[in-house]
Amino acid sequence: MNKTALQIIRFVALVLLQVLVINHIRLGGYVHPCIYPLFILLLPIYIPGWQLLLLGFGLGLSIDLFTGTPGLHAGATTLMAFCRPRIIKLVSGTQKFENIHEPNLNQLDGMWFFRYVFCMILVHHFWLFLLESFSFHLIGQVLLRILMSVPVSVFLIMMALYIFKSNKKGEMR
Amino acid sequence: MLNVECRVPHSAFYIQHSELKTSMYNLWRFILKHHFIILFLLLEVISVLLLARSQNFHRNRVVNTTNDAVGKVYEWGSEVGNYFRLSKTNRQLAEENAWLREQLAIINDTTTSYFDINNCDTIYEYIPAQVVNNSIGQANNYIIINKGKVDGIERDMGVMSSDGIVGVVADVSRHYASIISLLHSNSMVGVRFKDSQELGVLKWETNNYRYGMVEDIPTHVVLHRGDTVLTSSYSFIFPEDLMVGTVEDPNVKSSGALNTSKIRFATDFATLRHVYVIRNMHKPELDSLKANSKQP
Numbered sequence: 468m469n470k471t472a473l474q475i476i477r478f479v480a481l482v483l484l485q486v487l488v489i490n491h492i493r494l495g496g497y498v499h500p501c502i503y504p505l506f507i508l509l510l511p512i513y514i515p516g517w518q519l520l521l522l523g524f525g526l527g528l529s530i531d532l533f534t535g536t537p538g539l540h541a542g543a544t545t546l547m548a549f550c551r552p553r554i555i556k557l558v559s560g561t562q563k564f565e566n567i568h569e570p571n572l573n574q575l576d577g578m579w580f581f582r583y584v585f586c587m588i589l590v591h592h593f594w595l596f597l598l599e600s601f602s603f604h605l606i607g608q609v610l611l612r613i614l615m616s617v618p619v620s621v622f623l624i625m626m627a628l629y630i631f632k633s634n635k636k637g638e639m640r
Numbered sequence: 641m642l643n644v645e646c647r648v649p650h651s652a653f654y655i656q657h658s659e660l661k662t663s664m665y666n667l668w669r670f671i672l673k674h675h676f677i678i679l680f681l682l683l684e685v686i687s688v689l690l691l692a693r694s695q696n697f698h699r700n701r702v703v704n705t706t707n708d709a710v711g712k713v714y715e716w717g718s719e720v721g722n723y724f725r726l727s728k729t730n731r732q733l734a735e736e737n738a739w740l741r742e743q744l745a746i747i748n749d750t751t752t753s754y755f756d757i758n759n760c761d762t763i764y765e766y767i768p769a770q771v772v773n774n775s776i777g778q779a780n781n782y783i784i785i786n787k788g789k790v791d792g793i794e795r796d797m798g799v800m801s802s803d804g805i806v807g808v809v810a811d812v813s814r815h816y817a818s819i820i821s822l823l824h825s826n827s828m829v830g831v832r833f834k835d836s837q838e839l840g841v842l843k844w845e846t847n848n849y850r851y852g853m854v855e856d857i858p859t860h861v862v863l864h865r866g867d868t869v870l871t872s873s874y875s876f877i878f879p880e881d882l883m884v885g886t887v888e889d890p891n892v893k894s895s896g897a898l899n900t901s902k903i904r905f906a907t908d909f910a911t912l913r914h915v916y917v918i919r920n921m922h923k924p925e926l927d928s929l930k931a932n933s934k935q936p
Contacts, residue, residue: 600779
């Protein structure tokens with residue numbers, strides 16, 4: 468399938484999944500899992516920086532449109548996109564990505580992916596919940612929200628990755 | 641003579657121009673070199689400004705004309721979910737029907753002896769609506785319903801469910817409206833304790849969708865767990881004596897002469913489906929009265 472078309476489908480599917488399904492998951496008041504950052508996680512490794520940032524901003528803003536919080540998810544996703552090149556460098560050490568176009572579980576091992584997803588989601592959630600409270604007087608609650616939401620989001624994203632692993636083999640090659 | 645005059649300004653202009661050109665060139669090179677971080681900062685500043693603006697305005701413009709599409713997507717999503725809740729919804733509606741019948745019976749009894757129902761001054765109209773999107777896990781929660789401007793919904797109208805009050809209309813588009821849920825950091829509703837008749841202000845800061853806080857209760861007031869909390873008569877948004885909730889913890893904290901107590905909402909925000917928007921027929925009259933009294 469055409470790579471751009473695949474990205475667009477992925478974008479729309481993840482936004483709908485987030486706003487129609489994931490946003491309604493309630494595990495106590497503190498857990499607010501996110502699956503839509505998966506779109507940014509799966510972009511080509513050497514995508515031009517400005518594209519990465521604009522896509523991050525656009526993705527966040529589309530979620531904001533639905534949740535009625537202009538700028539909240541946009542800010543968090545933009546920061547995540549900004550940190551992506553650094554995080555990839557950080558988690559892979561000396562590993563090279565010569566013939567790897569997009570991060571995928573067929574060419575990269577699960578442990579690499581886990582570290583990558585974890586760092587990215589941590590950055591995203593940190594900024595998201597900080598912006599959401601918009602002040603520091605609830606810093607304890609912000610930290611609690613981050614601590615409880617990050618594992619759930621990472622779990623959801625890893626699960627999604629493994630579910631679509633076999634399906635995408637044909638599409639992405 | 642003429643020659644010199646001509647050359648001096650020209651060369652001065654030339655030097656300025658070339659300086660400008662090199663500085664522009666340097667700036668351009670700087671932007672190109674650091675475009676990643678500059679774009680990042682720009683987008684981040686835009687995000688924070690958008691967020692700050694939406695938080696400053698008490699009313700958040702969630703739904704507007706462009707966002708009718710958002711409402712449509714939510715409605716489409718909630719239609720799927722509705723099938724799974726049919727039995728519960730049926731039960732709730734049946735209970736409400738029973739209650740309404742009871743009320744009707746009371747009115748019918750009294751009509752004959754005391755007053756004629758046609759002369760009764762009903763200033764509130766109830767517009768039924770369905771919830772198409774609802775959140776309870778955020779710091780500021782909004783509800784979107786499938787009735788909008790064309791159905792007569794306007795800003796600042798109160799919203800209730802069959803169990804209790806729900807929130808206040810924040811914004812309307814043609815076919816949808818967004819409601820500031822009681823679960824919103826800006827939410828503020830005047831309430832009254834049924835037994836003691838004391839007033840308080842209902843807010844939400846607990847991060848739990850089941851509980852709210854009533855502030856500004858004088859310390860001499862004795863409250864008990866399970867006491868009923870109703871809407872006060874000082875609001876033009878809600879009719880008097882609508883159910884709000886019950887006292888869970890009479891004294892959570894006290895500051896000076898005022899106490900705060902924790903209450904359990906009567907409305908179950910997690911399973912909210914059917915709501916009524918409350919239209920106060922006298923609102924234009926009250927508004928003009930308020931506007932007039934403000935002028936010296």
